[in-house]
Amino acid sequence: MNHSTEAKKFNRDELRTTWHDQTLWHVRQKRDAVAHAVPEWESLRELASQIKAHTLSRLDVYLEEFEKNATANGIQIHWAEDANAHNRIVADILQKHKVRKLVKSKSMLTEECHLNPFLEKQGIEVIDTDLGERIVQLAQEPPSHIVLPAIHKKKEEIGVLFHEKLGTEAGATDPQYLTEAARQHLRQQFLSADAALTGVNFAIAETGGFVVCTNEGNADMGVHLAPVHIASMGIEKLIPKLAHLGVFLRLLARSATGQPVTTYSSHFFRPVAGKEMHIILVDNGRTEQLGREDFRRSLHCIRCGACMNTCPVYRRSGGYSYGSTVPGPIGSILSPGIDLKKYSSLPFASTLCGSCSDVCPVKIDIHVQLYKWRQIIAEEGHLGKGKKLSMNMAGRLLGSQKAYQWAGKVGRMALRILPRFVIYNGLNPWGKDRELPVPPRQSFRDWYIKRENEK
Amino acid sequence: MKIALFIPCYIDQFYPQVGIASLQLLQKLGYDVEFPLNQTCCGQPMANSGCERDSIAAARHFVEVFSGYDYIVGPSGSCVYFVRKHYHILPPSDALTQVQTRTLDICEFLYQIAGPEKIRAFFPAKVGLHASCHGLRGLHLGKGSELMGDAFSIQESLLHRVEGLELVPLDRSDECCGFGGTFSVSETAVSVKMGNDRVKDHLNHGAEVLTGGDMSCLMHLEGLIRRQKKNLRVMHIVEILNQTRA
DSSP states (O other): OOOHHHHHHHOOOOOHHHHHHHHHHHHHHHHHHHHTOOTTHHHHHHHHHHHHHHHHHHHHHHHHHHOOOOOOTEEEEEEESSSSHHHHHHHHHHHHOOOOOEOOOOOHHHHHHTTTHHHHHOOOOEEEEEEEEEEEEETTTTOSSSTTTTTTTTTHHHHHHHHHHHHHOOOOHHHHHHHHHHHHHHHHHHHHHEEEEOOOEEEEEETTEEEEEEEEOOHHHHHHSSSEEEEEEEGGGGSSOOOOHHHHHHHHHHHHHHSSSSSSEEEEOOOOOOOOOEEEEOTHHHHHHHTTTGGGGGOOOOOOOOHHOOOHHHTTGGGGOSSSSHHHHHHHHHHHHHHHHTTGGGGOOOOOOOOOHHHHHOOOOOOHHHHHHHHHHHTTOOOOOOOOOOOOHHHHHHHHHHHHHHHHHHHHHHHHHSSSHHHSTTTTGGGTTTTOOOOOSSSEEEEEEHHHHHH | OOOEEOOOOHHHHHHHHOOOOOOHHHHTTTTTEEETTTTOSHHHHHHHHTTTGGGGGHHHEEEEEEETSEEEEEEEEEHHHHHHHHHSSSSOOOOHHHHHHHHHHHHHIIIIIOOGGGGOOOEEEEEEOOOOOIIIISSOOOOTSOSSSOOHHHHHHHHHHHHEEEEEEOOSOOOOOOOTHHHHHHHHHHHHHHHHHHHHHHHHHOOEEEEESSSHHHHHHHHHHHHTTOOOEEHHHHHHHOOOOO
16 A cells, blocks of 8 residues: 555545544644643653553563453453454354344454454454444444544535435434434444443553443443453553553543543443453554564554644545554554555655654654654665665765755756756656746855855 | 854755845854855755665764854754754764754754844734744744643744734644655645645735745745745745845
8 A cells, every 4th residue: 555645545635635634633623722721731641651661661560460450350361462363262252152243332453453354254243333433334444543433424424324324314414313313223232232342441450450431331331231241452551550540531532532531431340240251462563563662652552543633644644545454643653563565655654743742642752753664664675766766866965065066056957947848747746736946046155155255 | 153054955056045144144143154165965855765874974974064163053943953863873973962962943043042132123024934843843943732831932032023024823833834855745645735725824814924944844835835826925034034124
């Protein structure tokens, strides 16, 4: 995949691009407003970053502590090395309970593992119960944003989709009407499900419990009705103590959607009598990323999506242009660790403006990591021959005063005397929509020397 | 105090008037300024494209040329940022540390070393300020809108000193223009859209002049403005700070 090609397609409809940009910018503004209301915001970010750094520095110890305490609580712990192992564990649990229908609350990890198609192949019906996720599931699309999965869809399009799939009135676009229809539809699903799967926002080593944050209460609805609860979590979701949770809960919803807190922050400690609770601890490349010193901090991520909302490129290219489960700036530093060649265009899908790093509630130095991935991509030979060669030539030219001065003079002269069609054509991507600067006869250096001589 | 004027390669070649304004402005303030003739480029274009190694020759050359001055002052937050934050591609040395710590963006120099009260300029126009990313978030020439705390901007403070100048507010005070070096040619669709959105913001607020501290961003924006024949003049901030009553 190539981000630039996909972004170009997205930009064919400029009005839609503007709409997408403004919708997400609005979320960024809401985030700014609530963050400003917290005087200690910057200290909170620092604290959260330090807690994550500390946890990652002794992740093995905390994971075992968590396993011990969760097991003592009556939760069944499973370890999954990769996506396949995770999916098999889920399938085994479901098989044991003869599950026909599984309701899921939002979990980017199961997207990452491609759990839905895996289970569907085995004849299990999977229903995503988060409204945005249900919308993209009905449309047979992946999420385009990790917090706002259907943000790329306009309400008119959702009206058409719901008319087709849920039998709402043709032409209906009223969000309240459409939401109510989804609500009634989902109620039926919750009532008839045999098992519920949730993600995990935070797992607490000290207590063996975990927290799931939702705005719709769909995690609770699924879990409380079904006899089996499976929670899938990436191993980086751990925090050492319950006391640390407040730091993250204060940051998460504010950064994600501009709410002071998510509507539901549901704490799970042990299964209800007669029911089962499982936690699957998933690695799937995380340990490898932990071993990469320059990229370790990417594992601080609490999946708030703020870097997407603030990214001027994401807002104008859409989630699908990244071709990875996690799009946007954070996706562009996580994905190359999974498949460097496939995702080699992603670290270049940025101007390195640094907005992502400053908005990040856990202080991931995203733009620094983008820069570092670029170096690795070039070194491993995924840059493209033309670019590599031109950079090498530029490097030599700019390392020598004489060569530089000569090239500058020739270049400026060429721009002055060549006819327009030679300069502005398909070979000049700059000139398609932009003028080149008007080349002056005299460089600054020429002017300076002349002036010195006249003194 | 001996100051070396650092004029980035593309300014030397395409925007001599920005170099001239920088020199005149510093000399007007009474500084002893020299333009080392052997300078070329800081090396940023190659490194940002993933070819840090191809920047080493330019970086080494930069340190050689600019050693021994009290300050190295240049009209580009981006190039200064590269010298200060990325020259660890060279082996550590006293000369390197000295050059890195003494290289300042010209607005930084005017504000922190010269003092903004020294600015005497006259420019009666409605001006929109484009806060370039490397200067803002890299060199902290101001507080980015993402961070909480008291707002400040070195560039705004300098422009407030200019008689007759009216700074127009923008809907998005510090969104990137979409230049981004080779990004501007490898990601043209997004780059152009970002630039157009910036230009619109300035025009919507009645700006007659669009200014900023980085000519690279301004080259991109000016390229769009000229192609679309929009009525918006583009000037580097030093060109404005160097204007006096005729």
